[in-house]
Amino acid sequence: MKKIVFTGGGTAGHVTPNLAVMAELRKQGWEIEYIGSRDGIEKEIIDHEGIPFHHIASGKLRRYFDLNNAKDPFKVLLGIGQAYHLLRKIKPHIVFSKGGFVTVPVILACRLNGIPVICHESDLTPGLANKISLPFASRICVTFPETLKHIRSRKAVCTGLPIREQILQGQASRGLQMCDFHSNKPVLLMMGGSLGSKRINEALRATLETLLTQFQIIHICGKGNADPSLDGVPGYRQFEYVKDELPDLLACADLVISRAGSTSIFEFLALRKPMLLIPLSREASRGDQILNAESFRKMGYSKVLYEENLSPQTLVSAVSDLYEERVRIQEQMSGNPFGNGTQRIVELIEACRLPEA
Numbered sequence: 001m002k003k004i005v006f007t008g009g010g011t012a013g014h015v016t017p018n019l020a021v022m023a024e025l026r027k028q029g030w031e032i033e034y035i036g037s038r039d040g041i042e043k044e045i046i047d048h049e050g051i052p053f054h055h056i057a058s059g060k061l062r063r064y065f066d067l068n069n070a071k072d073p074f075k076v077l078l079g080i081g082q083a084y085h086l087l088r089k090i091k092p093h094i095v096f097s098k099g100g101f102v103t104v105p106v107i108l109a110c111r112l113n114g115i116p117v118i119c120h121e122s123d124l125t126p127g128l129a130n131k132i133s134l135p136f137a138s139r140i141c142v143t144f145p146e147t148l149k150h151i152r153s154r155k156a157v158c159t160g161l162p163i164r165e166q167i168l169q170g171q172a173s174r175g176l177q178m179c180d181f182h183s184n185k186p187v188l189l190m191m192g193g194s195l196g197s198k199r200i201n202e203a204l205r206a207t208l209e210t211l212l213t214q215f216q217i218i219h220i221c222g223k224g225n226a227d228p229s230l231d232g233v234p235g236y237r238q239f240e241y242v243k244d245e246l247p248d249l250l251a252c253a254d255l256v257i258s259r260a261g262s263t264s265i266f267e268f269l270a271l272r273k274p275m276l277l278i279p280l281s282r283e284a285s286r287g288d289q290i291l292n293a294e295s296f297r298k299m300g301y302s303k304v305l306y307e308e309n310l311s312p313q314t315l316v317s318a319v320s321d322l323y324e325e326r327v328r329i330q331e332q333m334s335g336n337p338f339g340n341g342t343q344r345i346v347e348l349i350e351a352c353r354l355p356e357a
């Protein structure tokens with residue numbers, strides 16, 4: 001039996017693309033296990049899929065001063081040891097890594113065990129965990145064609161993002177019913193990445209009354225961010241994190257406001273949802289979302305509102321511009337060359353030389 005271990009985590013954007021590839025490999029008879037961190041979102045998502053999950057220690061590899069920076073290298077070493085023993089026990093033919101800090105010990109342990117690794121990078125420029133891991137990978141899959149210029153390796157190939165089939169199979173009628181919405185008023189969906197965005201939540205809530213005159217609103221606000229005082233407001237529904245219902249909610253949305261995490265925005269693109277992107281600022285991140293958003297804007301897939309310009313007024317005006325231009329944006333999206341990367345990645349996994357496990 002062909003056996004594969006998946007890794008990736010921290011936030012959902014480093015996990016949900018794995019689900020797409022796993023579903024396809026399962027159909028082809030592969031046995032699948034997962035290595036992640038104990039506290040990241042991956043445990044909950046992978047347990048939900050009924051796939052054996054193993055956790056290891058991992059360090060955060062921060063770029064800023066923090067007392068934990070002294071402890072984290074030891075956690076990475078511990079994680080390498082744990083991953084080494086797990087991999088010797090599981091004996092996978094190959095490991096697929098979707099990025100996030102937990103993947104670093106796994107990939108280094110693969111190197112020690114002689115197990116081939118395929119890495120996937122969703123963002124336009126590689127994250128730190130992937131930068132460390134890429135020299136050890138047999139193949140490097142990327143989502144944006146521009147990323148090939150940043151990686152400059154013959155092992156790199158632009159596969160696109162693997163997108164879960166369920167995301168593409170939502171039904172608008174079910175989404176409207178779930179929210180108690182009508183079909184004669186447009187639906188605006190706001191999602192601040194898998195963790196939610198306090199900044200965008202505040203701006204949206206500050207302008208709720210105005211936006212509700214034109215739209216019905218689905219607000220995916222992130223765990224712990226719901227505002228109970230808004231429960232029952234007509235035309236407004238808030239969710240903290242959505243699993244199986246997400247495809248139906250997306251299907252009924254006419255427009256999307258979102259952070260610019262690469263996994264989300266490629267899902268919206270596949271669904272042809274005109275989007276207003278509000279990328280995480282350079283102060284709060286390495287600036288990857290800004291590059292993702294700028295690339296989408298240049299392709300004509302999105303409008304961009306930078307966080308430093310975000311206010312209730314600019315939000316209303318940007319949403320209004322997006323609504324005006326929705327038809328043109330959707331036409332542009334019809335020519336989307338990216339599609340779903342799942343099949344291309346499955347082919348690479350199958351083609352990767354499989355040493356005897």
Ligand SMILES: CC(=O)N[C@H]1[C@@H](OP(=O)(O)OP(=O)(O)OC[C@H]2O[C@@H](n3ccc(=O)[nH]c3=O)[C@H](O)[C@@H]2O)O[C@H](CO)[C@@H](O)[C@@H]1O
Nearest residue numbers: 011012013014016122123193194195241242261262263264
């Ligand atoms: C703060 C942070 O580190 N952000 C990074 C993280 O974002 P984050 O983890 O938020 O990732 P994305 O926004 O790209 O993807 C979120 C994923 O979670 C799913 N989802 C989201 C909400 C929900 O309620 N239910 C649900 O299933 C989405 O459909 C999508 O598949 O990883 C991305 C890489 O992929 C990066 O581009 C982001 O910069």
